[in-house]
Amino acid sequence: MKQLRDIVPGVLYSTSHVGSLPQPKELRLLRKRIREGDESAREEYRVLGEEFTKEWMLWQEKVGIDLPAGGEFLREDMAAYFGQYFGGTLLDFVPSYENRRYRPVEYAKQVASAPPFLRETFQRTQAYTSRPLKETITGPATLADWAVLRYPPYYRDQRLFRRDLAQALREQIRFLLEVGMKVLQVDEPALTTKRRHLEDDLLAIAETISGLEDRVYLILHICYSTYEALEGAWRGICALPFHQIHMEMANRNYALLPLIERYGLAGKDLGLGVVDVHTDRIETPEEIVAGVERVRRVVPDEKIQLLPDCGLKERMEPVARAKLEAMCAAASLLRAKYGSAR
Amino acid sequence: MHVVFCGRWNKHSSAYDETKELWRVREALDHGRASAGDLRRAQDAASALLLSQLEHLGLDTVSDGGLRWDSLYDVARRIGGCSGFTRLIRIPETNHFHRQPVATLPLRWEGPILLEDLAFARAHTRLPVAVTLPGPYSLARQTENYRAIELERLTEAYAGVLRQEIASLLGGGAAFVRIDDPQMLMHPEDARLIRHAAEILTEGLDRSRIGLSTWFEDVSVFPEYFALPFGLFFLNLTANGKSVEALRGLPRDRALALGIVDAYQTYEEQPEELSKRVRSIGSQRSESSVMVTTNTDLTYLPWERAVEKLGVLVAWARTGHGEG
Numbered sequence: 001m002k003q004l005r006d007i008v009p010g011v012l013y014s015t016s017h018v019g020s021l022p023q024p025k026e027l028r029l030l031r032k033r034i035r036e037g038d039e040s041a042r043e044e045y046r047v048l049g050e051e052f053t054k055e056w057m058l059w060q061e062k063v064g065i066d067l068p069a070g071g072e073f074l075r076e077d078m079a080a081y082f083g084q085y086f087g088g089t090l091l092d093f094v095p096s097y098e099n100r101r102y103r104p105v106e107y108a109k110q111v112a113s114a115p116p117f118l119r120e121t122f123q124r125t126q127a128y129t130s131r132p133l134k135e136t137i138t139g140p141a142t143l144a145d146w147a148v149l150r151y152p153p154y155y156r157d158q159r160l161f162r163r164d165l166a167q168a169l170r171e172q173i174r175f176l177l178e179v180g181m182k183v184l185q186v187d188e189p190a191l192t193t194k195r196r197h198l199e200d201d202l203l204a205i206a207e208t209i210s211g212l213e214d215r216v217y218l219i220l221h222i223c224y225s226t227y228e229a230l231e232g233a234w235r236g237i238c239a240l241p242f243h244q245i246h247m248e249m250a251n252r253n254y255a256l257l258p259l260i261e262r263y264g265l266a267g268k269d270l271g272l273g274v275v276d277v278h279t280d281r282i283e284t285p286e287e288i289v290a291g292v293e294r295v296r297r298v299v300p301d302e303k304i305q306l307l308p309d310c311g312l313k314e315r316m317e318p319v320a321r322a323k324l325e326a327m328c329a330a331a332s333l334l335r336a337k338y339g340s341a342r
Numbered sequence: 343m344h345v346v347f348c349g350r351w352n353k354h355s356s357a358y359d360e361t362k363e364l365w366r367v368r369e370a371l372d373h374g375r376a377s378a379g380d381l382r383r384a385q386d387a388a389s390a391l392l393l394s395q396l397e398h399l400g401l402d403t404v405s406d407g408g409l410r411w412d413s414l415y416d417v418a419r420r421i422g423g424c425s426g427f428t429r430l431i432r433i434p435e436t437n438h439f440h441r442q443p444v445a446t447l448p449l450r451w452e453g454p455i456l457l458e459d460l461a462f463a464r465a466h467t468r469l470p471v472a473v474t475l476p477g478p479y480s481l482a483r484q485t486e487n488y489r490a491i492e493l494e495r496l497t498e499a500y501a502g503v504l505r506q507e508i509a510s511l512l513g514g515g516a517a518f519v520r521i522d523d524p525q526m527l528m529h530p531e532d533a534r535l536i537r538h539a540a541e542i543l544t545e546g547l548d549r550s551r552i553g554l555s556t557w558f559e560d561v562s563v564f565p566e567y568f569a570l571p572f573g574l575f576f577l578n579l580t581a582n583g584k585s586v587e588a589l590r591g592l593p594r595d596r597a598l599a600l601g602i603v604d605a606y607q608t609y610e611e612q613p614e615e616l617s618k619r620v621r622s623i624g625s626q627r628s629e630s631s632v633m634v635t636t637n638t639d640l641t642y643l644p645w646e647r648a649v650e651k652l653g654v655l656v657a658w659a660r661t662g663h664g665e666g
Contacts, residue, residue, distance in 0.1 A: 091608075092644035093354035097430060097439035098412045099368045101354040104644070106608055146437065148608045148643065155609040194435055195558075224432055224439070251429065278430055 019136035020311030021071035057128035087112030111164035116175035141201035145190035162204035238266035246271025248309030273309035288330035351407025355645035413440035422450030470517035477523020560584035601637030
């Protein structure tokens with residue numbers, strides 16, 4: 001079984017981030033132009049997205065992010081990006097919280113097989129670092145949950161819908177494996193949010209990744225669940241062939257920690273969310289260390305990786321950078337205290 | 343057949359100047375570039391737009407869609423003894439979040455919360471207007487420190503405050519007040535305290551104008567659901583038949599609102615499906631005596647799709663299908 005030390009050898013309290021980084025205004029404006037039919041904006045959008053990716057990759061190297069990720073600059077929305085490639089149609093906005101909103105994808109027909117749409121960006125991004133690059137995909141449970149269904153067979157049989165999504169994702173993973181992907185994170189913020197679909201969701205995730213566990217370090221990112229919901233799903237989650245489970249802890253003041261204490265991690269590594277992505281307040285390295293101190297009573301040092309709670313897309317750039325810097329500073333403090341290498 | 347839209351509506355739409363302005367002003371307010379008055383004017387315009395569209399659709403009873411509120415649970419912001427509102431929490435079984443209140447007992451009703459919204463809505467439609475409030479049990483569960491206070495004490499405290507708000511709304515001309523308390527179905531083990539809270543909530547009020555709505559689970563999981571002291575029950579008939587089985591316990595003097603259109607999906611129900619869902623209640627009520635509505639709020643769908651859904655429902659009800 002792959003372990004964290006295979007990916008970031010010799011680094012205790014390695015650091016990473018969850019995937020998305022602040023979306024620059026320029027990209028948002030270009031997307032708006034594309035939506036309004038300005039085809040000339042497409043190339044500009046791609047080039048600019050790559051520039052931001054490069055700049056952030058170099059910055060991650062500089063501040064000491066051990067497992068970098070590209071920033072998802074060309075993904076307007078984690079579900080919509082995949083959904084549109086899979087034959088869905090972007091609808092008008094629906095709410096998330098406060099004034100936040102997103103565009104759901106409507107499936108009016110069967111999920112379509114897509115050409116490789118992640119591979120090229122992955123290859124270009126990997127070229128900016130000598131470290132392994134973490135690729136992120138939105139998992140089938142979240143794609144399904146954040147979609148709306150118009151296609152009658154899917155409306156009547158949501159397991160079928162999830163299964164078709166899993167197959168479409170698996171194809172993209174195959175394309176990524178061909179170009180050397182070593183670390184894959186499956187983002188499933190919706191996994192534990194709907195009890196009625198949990199069994200189908202777990203099945204679809206298993207169908208997406210099963211058989212890959214010896215080739216790729218597999219991470220499951222879950223967030224903004226509740227203790228009760230996670231408790232109900234924990235056994236099923238731990239049975240999935242992921243090597244790491246990433247959980248948000250900072251936003252909830254480590255309220256999910258007793259879950260790990262009680263049920264364990266089934267030998268998996270823990271991606272520990274140590275900075276809150278829903279506030280502009282910058283955590284101090286010392287308070288991050290204090291949080292980790294609570295966790296290390298339950299999880300061995302070598303199995304902990306530090307990350308933000310979730311993607312940093314919604315934060316302003318200076319805030320995101322400051323939070324990541326604080327996290328790296330905390331990792332340094334921890335390494336100094338508990339030994340820098342094993 | 344009486345067609346109702348009650349509850350929340352999605353306030354985001356890029357199709358209308360009013361909703362675009364509401365989003366813009368709200369953003370500006372968050373960054374200190376707009377005033378509460380600016381926001382109120384934008385909310386008024388968006389609410390008037392929705393009410394006008396609902397009336398045009400041919401509904402019989404409407405609500406203002408709660409466009410002024412980020413979340414139903416935000417009524418806690420106007421309850422004395424509630425503070426905090428920093429941590430985000432998911433509303434179970436949805437993709438919606440709100441900031442959690444932190445409660446300090448005793449809780450106090452410090453005056454009408456939704457009365458002004460109701461008055462505005464009534465002034466902008468000739469149709470009866472219904473209002474929705476969170477149920478005391480769900481509100482307690484969404485409160486950050488409910489364990490520290492004890493769920494029972496907190497639920498009862500909310501029930502007392504919400505009772506005063508219901509009285510205010512009924513006095514202000516609400517057609518009825520719908521209580522959304524979906525979490526009670528997730529915790530049938532708390533039936534005793536939920537029942538007690540419902541008594542507090544409705545005590546001395548016209549119960550025929552107070553409705554209960556739940557939708558996460560079949561109501562059959564809750565013991566003697568229809569013995570709860572509400573005069574109107576909203577029933578989700580889009581899932582499966584177990585809620586219908588529980589109808590055997592429905593007293594004759596209680597009214598029913600049947601949720602026969604799925605407000606989670608854009609799937610277009612066919613007339614025969616709607617008829618079948620209504621017929622599923624069998625002889626419990628004559629089909630013409632029940633109200634029909636969506637299975638939950640229309641806040642999960644884009645504005646235009648929500649209009650489509652209600653359009654299908656009204657067309658079905660008006661073309662004879664609804665008469666059984």
